[in-house]
Amino acid sequence: MEMQYRRLGRSGLKVSVLSFGSWVTFGDQLDVGLAADCLAAAREAGVNFFDNAEAYAGGESERIMGRAIDRLGWPRHSYVVSTKLYWGIHGATVNMSHTLNRKYLLQGIEGSLERFGLELVDLVFCHRPDPDTPVEETVWAMSDIVSRGQALYWGTSEWPADDIRAAWEIAERHHLHKPVMEQPQYNLLARRTVERDYARLYDDIGLGLTTWSPLASGLLTGKYLDGVPEGSRATLPGYEWLRDMLTAAEANAKVRALADVASDLGCSLAQLAIAWCAHNPRVSTVITGASRPEQVVENMGALEVLPHLDDAVLARIDAAVR
Numbered sequence: 065m066e067m068q069y070r071r072l073g074r075s076g077l078k079v080s081v082l083s084f085g086s087w088v089t090f091g092d093q094l095d096v097g098l099a100a101d102c103l104a105a106a107r108e109a110g111v112n113f114f115d116n117a118e119a120y121a122g123g124e125s126e127r128i129m130g131r132a133i134d135r136l137g138w139p140r141h142s143y144v145v146s147t148k149l150y151w152g153i154h155g156a157t158v159n160m161s162h163t164l165n166r167k168y169l170l171q172g173i174e175g176s177l178e179r180f181g182l183e184l185v186d187l188v189f190c191h192r193p194d195p196d197t198p199v200e201e202t203v204w205a206m207s208d209i210v211s212r213g214q215a216l217y218w219g220t221s222e223w224p225a226d227d228i229r230a231a232w233e234i235a236e237r238h239h240l241h242k243p244v245m246e247q248p249q250y251n252l253l254a255r256r257t258v259e260r261d262y263a264r265l266y267d268d269i270g271l272g273l274t275t276w277s278p279l280a281s282g283l284l285t286g287k288y289l290d291g292v293p294e295g296s297r298a299t300l301p302g303y304e305w306l307r308d309m310l311t312a313a314e315a316n317a318k319v320r321a322l323a324d325v326a327s328d329l330g331c332s333l334a335q336l337a338i339a340w341c342a343h344n345p346r347v348s349t350v351i352t353g354a355s356r357p358e359q360v361v362e363n364m365g366a367l368e369v370l371p372h373l374d375d376a377v378l379a380r381i382d383a384a385v386r
């Protein structure tokens with residue numbers, strides 16, 4: 065089982081096609097010790113990119129990842145780490161939440177670096193678009209973060225295609241650091257943004273993708289086929305809003321249909337769903353998530369499934385989720 069490394073869009077940075085992120089899990093489900101176990105399992109499989117965000121667990125996720133990596137003793141040059149800015153962690157303080165203004169971005173990155181215990185993150189994302197701040201102001205601020213050496217590359221998350229193109233063009237016009245990557249949701253039940261909305265951006269501006277929720281928060285593992293299992297994401301306080309999506313009958317019927325394809329390939333549903341995301345060459349890296357090391361090990365097994373996704377299998381998958 066060999067990890068593949070892909071260029072992050074047109075940049076020279078190579079990221080493992082499967083990566084590992086900390087949303088929901090670090091802080092709420094995993095302490096530093098368990099987080100280190102999951103990180104170690106991912107790295108053992110060849111993962112070199114670890115995703116995070118300021119807002120995850122109110123800043124605690126960055127602290128935990130920083131401490132866990134420190135405990136594991138990984139040399140800084142050997143991994144790629146990210147953060148994302150937008151929601152803020154100072155409550156509703158004016159200028160510091162739900163924004164991409166210059167004040168917030170330049171102060172926000174300093175807070176993230178402090179919590180990580182790092183001098184720089186490799187990637188920094190604008191976690192959502194902000195209609196109240198001119199794109200030009202955000203582009204200058206993000207480019208300044210890169211110029212100051214606080215991040216190496218910047219990108220966006222869940223931005224409309226037109227805004228990504230506008231940001232890129234502003235950067236081009238002013239000789240600033242351009243956005244390199246976008247972080248959209250992408251899985252068997254959420255395909256439109258990656259496959260249609262961004263279709264022109266890959267060749268036009270060389271956009272790379274770090275995609276999220278390959279298992280639709282666990283739905284695509286089949287664990288919600290017969291209701292909500294104990295200890296799963298749907299049972300966590302604060303994530304009640306996910307419950308309807310995870311238990312929806314129509315979605316679970318699609319998962320049931322996918323189970324036949326997985327069974328014929330001799331893999332788990334999780335491995336099939338993750339491999340399917342990685343099969344798209346526009347995807348630089350599929351960010352996986354896990355609440356325990358055994359899930360990491362299982363999910364990394366998607367690498368073995370990837371070569372088996374030929375046209376006939378892909379057609380069966382399409383039919384199952386149509």
Ligand SMILES: NC(=O)c1ccc[n+]([C@@H]2O[C@H](COP(=O)([O-])OP(=O)(O)OC[C@H]3O[C@@H](n4cnc5c(N)ncnc54)[C@H](OP(=O)(O)O)[C@@H]3O)[C@@H](O)[C@H]2O)c1
Nearest residue numbers: 085086087115276277278279280281282296297353354355
């Ligand atoms: N940019 C954004 O806006 C954004 C948004 C969301 C996520 N992300 C990034 O993407 C990463 C991945 O997202 P995600 O956590 O939603 O990914 P996901 O793969 O859709 O869901 C992961 C969750 O599914 C369950 N799971 C995973 N593997 C399993 C297995 N083999 N068997 C059974 N259950 C399994 C676990 O939850 P339980 O065990 O608790 O059920 C796990 O925490 C995040 O950590 C974050 O870095 C970014």
